[in-house]
Amino acid sequence: MNTQVEQRDWGLTGIGDDYAARWGFHDPVEYFHKGKKGIDHEVVEMMSRMKGEQDWMRQFRHKSLDIFLSKPMIRWGNTDLLNAINFSDIFYYVRPMEKQGQSWDDVPEYIKKTFDRLGIPAAERKFLAGVSAQYESEVVYHSVREDLTKKGVLFTDMDTGLKEHEGLVKKYFSTIIPPTDNKFAALNSAVWSGGSFIYVPPGVDVAIPLQAYFRINMENMGQFERTLIIADKGSRVHYIEGCTAPIYSTNSLHSAVVELIALEGAYIRYTTIQNWSRNIYNLVTKRAVAYKGATVEWVDGNLGSRLTMKYPSVYLMGEGAKAEILSVAFAGKGQHQDAGAKVVHAAPRTTSTITSKSISKDGGRSSYRGLVKVHPSATGCKVNVRCDALLIDPQSRSDTYPTMEIEAKDCRMEHEATVSKVGDEQLFYLMSRGLSYQEARLLIVNGFIEPFTKELPMEYAVELNRLIAMEMEGSVG
Amino acid sequence: MSESNGILLSCEDLHVEVEGQEIVKGLSLAVREGEKHAIMGPNGSGKSTFSNALMGHPSYRITNGKIILNGEEVTNLAPDERARRGIFLAFQYPVAIPGVSVANFLRAAVKAVRGKEVPVLQFRKELYEQFDLLGIDHSFATRYVNDGFSGGEKKRLEILQMALLNPRLAILDETDSGLDIDALRTVSEGINRVCGDKVGVIVVTHYQRLLNYVNPDRVHVLKDGRLVQSGGSELALELEAHGYELFGESTGRTNGRKESQS
Numbered sequence: 112m113n114t115q116v117e118q119r120d121w122g123l124t125g126i127g128d129d130y131a132a133r134w135g136f137h138d139p140v141e142y143f144h145k146g147k148k149g150i151d152h153e154v155v156e157m158m159s160r161m162k163g164e165q166d167w168m169r170q171f172r173h174k175s176l177d178i179f180l181s182k183p184m185i186r187w188g189n190t191d192l193l194n195a196i197n198f199s200d201i202f203y204y205v206r207p208m209e210k211q212g213q214s215w216d217d218v219p220e221y222i223k224k225t226f227d228r229l230g231i232p233a234a235e236r237k238f239l240a241g242v243s244a245q246y247e248s249e250v251v252y253h254s255v256r257e258d259l260t261k262k263g264v265l266f267t268d269m270d271t272g273l274k275e276h277e278g279l280v281k282k283y284f285s286t287i288i289p290p291t292d293n294k295f296a297a298l299n300s301a302v303w304s305g306g307s308f309i310y311v312p313p314g315v316d317v318a319i320p321l322q323a324y325f326r327i328n329m330e331n332m333g334q335f336e337r338t339l340i341i342a343d344k345g346s347r348v349h350y351i352e353g354c355t356a357p358i359y360s361t362n363s364l365h366s367a368v369v370e371l372i373a374l375e376g377a378y379i380r381y382t383t384i385q386n387w388s389r390n391i392y393n394l395v396t397k398r399a400v401a402y403k404g405a406t407v408e409w410v411d412g413n414l415g416s417r418l419t420m421k422y423p424s425v426y427l428m429g430e431g432a433k434a435e436i437l438s439v440a441f442a443g444k445g446q447h448q449d450a451g452a453k454v455v456h457a458a459p460r461t462t463s464t465i466t467s468k469s470i471s472k473d474g475g476r477s478s479y480r481g482l483v484k485v486h487p488s489a490t491g492c493k494v495n496v497r498c499d500a501l502l503i504d505p506q507s508r509s510d511t512y513p514t515m516e517i518e519a520k521d522c523r524m525e526h527e528a529t530v531s532k533v534g535d536e537q538l539f540y541l542m543s544r545g546l547s548y549q550e551a552r553l554l555i556v557n558g559f560i561e562p563f564t565k566e567l568p569m570e571y572a573v574e575l576n577r578l579i580a581m582e583m584e585g586s587v588g
Numbered sequence: 589m590s591e592s593n594g595i596l597l598s599c600e601d602l603h604v605e606v607e608g609q610e611i612v613k614g615l616s617l618a619v620r621e622g623e624k625h626a627i628m629g630p631n632g633s634g635k636s637t638f639s640n641a642l643m644g645h646p647s648y649r650i651t652n653g654k655i656i657l658n659g660e661e662v663t664n665l666a667p668d669e670r671a672r673r674g675i676f677l678a679f680q681y682p683v684a685i686p687g688v689s690v691a692n693f694l695r696a697a698v699k700a701v702r703g704k705e706v707p708v709l710q711f712r713k714e715l716y717e718q719f720d721l722l723g724i725d726h727s728f729a730t731r732y733v734n735d736g737f738s739g740g741e742k743k744r745l746e747i748l749q750m751a752l753l754n755p756r757l758a759i760l761d762e763t764d765s766g767l768d769i770d771a772l773r774t775v776s777e778g779i780n781r782v783c784g785d786k787v788g789v790i791v792v793t794h795y796q797r798l799l800n801y802v803n804p805d806r807v808h809v810l811k812d813g814r815l816v817q818s819g820g821s822e823l824a825l826e827l828e829a830h831g832y833e834l835f836g837e838s839t840g841r842t843n844g845r846k847e848s849q850s
Contacts (some may be wrong), residue, residue, distance in 0.1 A: 535647065536683045542667035543643050543677050544693075544749060545700030551668075554696065558687030558732070 136228070137328050137357035138221040142247075144206040148331065149199040152176060155301055158204045162270055162304075165277070175290035175300030182294040185420075188480070189447050192418045196392060201333040201364055203302045205247040218244075218252050225326060226252070241266045243323040247332060248304040259317060265310040266321050269337045272308025279310060283341055287370040287398045287426075295394045299335045299368040306336030306367065311346040311377075320349040320382075320568060325365075327356035327391070333364040340370070342377035342405075351571065354385040362417060364392045371399035373407050375429065380408040384571055386578055387415035389446060395421045403429030403458070410566050411438040413448050414578055422480060424453035427461035427489075434463040439563045439575075441582055442475030442507070451480035451512075456489040456519070467498040468560050471507035472582070478509070479528075484516040494524040501559045502532050503552075503583075553583050596621045596788040597642075597757050602653035604634075604641040604813075610651070611637040613813035619757065622785040626799055626824060627792045629810035630832040635792045636680060638810070639761040642790075643677040644670050657757065672701055674756030678746040678763050684735040690745065691715065691729040694752055701753045718751045722778050739766030747778040757788045764798035776801030796828035 144161065146154055155176050159169040184193055207222060218226075226244050241255035243266070250268035259266070265276060273280050290300035307323045327334050342348050356363060365387065373379045379399065387393055393416040399407040409423035425434035440448035454463040469477035479498045494517075500509035511528050533555050541551035557564070557576055564572040597619040604612035612634045619625050629635050641648040642655060644667040655663045662670055685693065695711050706714070712729075719726055722744050734742050743763055750758055760779065764772055779802050783789050791802055799807075799821065807823040808815045811832065817823065 534683070537685055539643075539645050539667060540679065540683045541685070541693075541697075543671055543679075544697035544753065545668050545671040546696055547668050547700070548666070550696065550700070554688055554693070555685060558685050561687030561732075 136225075137330075137359075138225060142205055142207055144204070145329075146202060146204045148202055150176070150179075150201070150203050150298075150302065154203055158302060158304065161204075161206070164273070167281070168273065171285070171290075172301050172303075175297050176302075178290045179294060179297035179301055182297055185294055188420050188449050188478075189418055192392070192447060196362070196364065200361070201331050202329065203333050203335070204304060205329060205332060206249050207246045207251055207328075222246050222251050225328070226324070241321040243268055243307050243321075245305045245323065245325045245334075245336060247327065247329060247334065250305045255321070262315050263310075263312040264315060264317060265308065267308050269306040269308045269339065270304065272339070276308070276310070279341070280308065280339065283339060283370065283372055285370070287372065287400055288368050288396050293396060295366045296368055296396045299337060299366050299396070302333070303335050303337035303368065305334075306338040306369075307340070307350070307352075308338070309340040309348065309350060311342045311348045313344040313346060315343075315346045317346075317348040320351045322351045322353070325352065325354040327354075327363050327365065329363075330359040331361055331363060332356075333366065335365075336367045338367065338369040339372075340379060340381070341372045342374060342379045344374045345376040346374075347378040349380040349382065351382040351384075351568070353383075354387060356388045356391050358388040359390050362390045362392055365395070365416075366392075367395045367397075369395070369397040371397075371407060373399060373401045373405035373432075375402045376404045377402075378406045378408075380410065381423075382410040382412075382567065382571070384412045384567075384575060384578075385414065385416070385419075387419075389415060389417055389443075391416045393419040393421065395419075397421065397423040398426070399424065399434075400426045400428050401432035401434060404431045405429065406433040406435070408435040409437070409452070410563070411436070411450070412563065412567075412575055413438065413440040413450055414582065415441075416446065416448070418447045418449070420449045422451045422453050422482075424455070425463065426455045426457060427463065428457050430458045430460055432458060432461045434461075436464070437466045437563055437566055438468070439560050440467075440469045440477045441579065442469065442471045442477040443582055444473035444475060446475045448475075448477040449480060450478070451482075453482045454484070454494070456483075456485040456492045456494070456522075459489055460491040461489060462493045463495070465496045465498075466562060468563055469498075469500045469509055470503065470556060470559065470579075471500070471509050472503035474504075474506040474508075476508040476510075478512065480512045482514045482516070483524075485519045485522045487518040489519050490521055492519060492522045494522060494526075496524075496526045498528040499559070500528075500530045501556065502530065503556075549583070553580055556583060594620050596623075596658060597790075598654075598656045599642075600654045600656070602638075602641070602655065603651045604637050605649045605651050606637060606647060611813055612641065614653070615810075615813070615815055616653075617808070617815065619788040619790060621756075621788055623806065624783070624789040624791065624802060624804045626804040626807045626821075627790060627810050627815075628794070628796070628807060628824065628827055631794065633810045633832075634813040635794075635810055636761055637813075639677055639680075639759050639790075639792050642670075642759055643667055643675060668700065671753070671755075672703070676750050676753055676755035676758045678743075678750060678758065678760045680762040680765060682734045682737075682742045682746055684737075685733040686735050688733050689730050690733055693733045694749065697749065698752050714752065718748050721751070721781070722748055723774055724748065740768065740771035743767055743771065743775050744778075747775050747782070751778065751782045754782075755787060757790070758783060759790045759792065760798075761792045762794065763791070764793060764795060772798065773801065796824045799824045 155172045244252040255266040290297040401407045407425045413419050434454045436452035440450045442448040452465045467479045471477045538551050599617045602615045809817040
């Protein structure tokens with residue numbers, strides 16, 4: 112109860128802050144390396160050489176670039192916005208410093224200041240087991256608690272992972288999301304840089320979360336981090352990522368690829384709180400496989416961005432595996448959140464639960480796009496899909512595109528979708544108790560996403576409520 | 589108080605429209621501090637419209653007349669401003685606010701009405717005291733406001749809110765509806781305890797039974813948007829015995845035939 116009371120306070124006191132003041136700043140930076148704009152084999156070659164990569168990875172990049180160039184633009188979703196992306200006006204590889212910092216002191220002052228403002232080292236001291244901070248293309252700071260290292264837990268940036276644990280990376284890298292999967296996965300495969308590599312040995316429980324923070328600073332920047340998490344048999348891990356960027360008049364592109372592998376009996380929770388500025392295209396491919404008795408949970412909070420297209424997926428490959436995908440999307444003025452979930456039941460007695468909450472205001476648009484597929488051999492499965500949309504005003508829009516392909520005979524499936532408005536009677540009730548119109552509306556919205564926030568660690572729940580408060584405040588004028 | 593001569597609430601010739609249709613058609617009422625008034629009437633007489641208009645529901649448009657609270661006109665104030673000036677409405681049908689816990693909601697309400705933060709521990713103590721007085725389990729604090737509540741639980745929560753917000757004027761809109769006899773007793777005790785002899789109370793009800801517990805100083809009969817008869821508590825008993833038909837004639841006598849409905 113205490114927790115909830117605390118959250119409530121933040122929700123209210125956050126009113127009046129705004130994105131520009133807190134996250135919208137940018138640093139004037141002398142970069143160690145800033146390549147040219149646009150994408151071709153020369154850029155890929157140069158990147159790979161600078162990173163000192165093995166031949167197989169360099170070739171993988173070149174091959175991926177060919178796939179990217181040959182694939183047509185995605186023909187579904189918000190094609191107007193997608194077609195507006197000018198790939199030749201983007202920086203694909205920007206390296207802020209020569210070497211990654213192992214202690215906070217190694218990090219250049221301006222980057223330190225940025226992450227201080229974002230609260231990263233403070234959060235690390237308080238409640239994280241490990242932290243990774245990525246600035247533009249490279250991870251600039253990284254640390255992990257010693258006791259975890261002793262247990263054999265690997266938590267590094269992806270580039271270091273590739274160098275130091277090549278065997279492990281080679282075994283799993285790109286096996287879940289090949290470059291051929293989609294145009295943006297191909298692009299990421301060609302120019303990926305940074306991201307996290309995590310391996311948790313059998314039976315090890317990483318009880319406190321690991322966190323990565325992604326910061327775009329430059330205009331027309333493309334950030335292409337690549338994350339690979341392998342939870343070995345019976346292990347448990349919770350990974351959290353946060354993202355912000357400054358406000359620019361031209362667009363930046365964030366296109367990550369995230370692959371999760373939960374081996375037999377393992378548990379992975381992947382939590383995202385993204386809070387992009389409104390000039391970011393956020394086109395991300397996230398997919399997991401869960402083997403026998405394993406559980407994968409995606410907890411995905413999407414705020415900000417111009418266009419987000421993101422459908423965290425779980426392939427349930429072993430008997431009794433479980434998937435839970437819980438997402439919130441907040442679409443404000445000029446924004447389109449096209450988010451959803453995808454689950455493939457490929458083994459018997461597998462379970463999936465999808466809960467999607469979307470809020471649209473000031474003409475913003477949110478879409479739920481989902482696919483649940485149950486193979487004929489996957490007997491005794493349970494599927495539960497719930498999509499709730501809340502419209503703050505009549506100009507806003509919400510669409511639902513659920514697809515169900517159930518080929519097994521005995522699947523137990525539940526599906527529910529609701530669209531609601533902030534009700535006049537609810538507002539009157541709350542206002543009759545002294546709450547202002549703003550406070551009342553905020554409380555209703557916070558209540559709407561409560562099923563999501565209650566799944567977050569307290570600090571993140573508080574942060575999310577504060578972000579929502581700011582978004583709601585932003586809708587006043 | 590001096591400017592209002594002990595009169596807490598006065599309504600002067602109040603006319604209220606809902607969706608363009610006049611429901612309350614010239615209602616005047618004065619409530620002094622500590623007085624309990626019962627407004628009784630059949631369905632559709634305008635009881636709930638009057639309650640909602642007093643609280644400032646935006647769909648209930650006051651087309652004529654004034655509402656004066658403690659010497660200050662509040663006719664055009666928003667509901668939250670009225671709440672902060674001490675008006676409280678116990679709803680006939682409290683709405684659910686899914687995802688918002690009772691504790692969070694009440695703390696926000698208390699902060700808003702008292703105009704200052706209440707420390708968590710002090711608030712919790714206060715809340716649990718009130719829970720105990722109303723026979724509410726402490727687990728109530730983490731439930732979502734009115735979400736899946738029984739009728740009795742909703743009404744208890746209304747009285748609990750009244751206790752925490754400590755109003756000067758409490759309007760109880762059909763608070764007895766949906767209550768079994770035990771719940772009715774608990775809720776009535778709550779009303780008497782909270783209201784004491786300081787708070788002005790308007791009990792809006794169809795039936796007389798709540799008035800067995802909450803003894804009114806004045807009883808008014810509302811019919812077709814007007815108060816057609818006022819009297820002491822004996823009037824409620826008369827209504828119970830004879831029904832509202834009796835006042836059908838009374839309406840005709842008082843207001844003239846030209847007003848009678850087609």
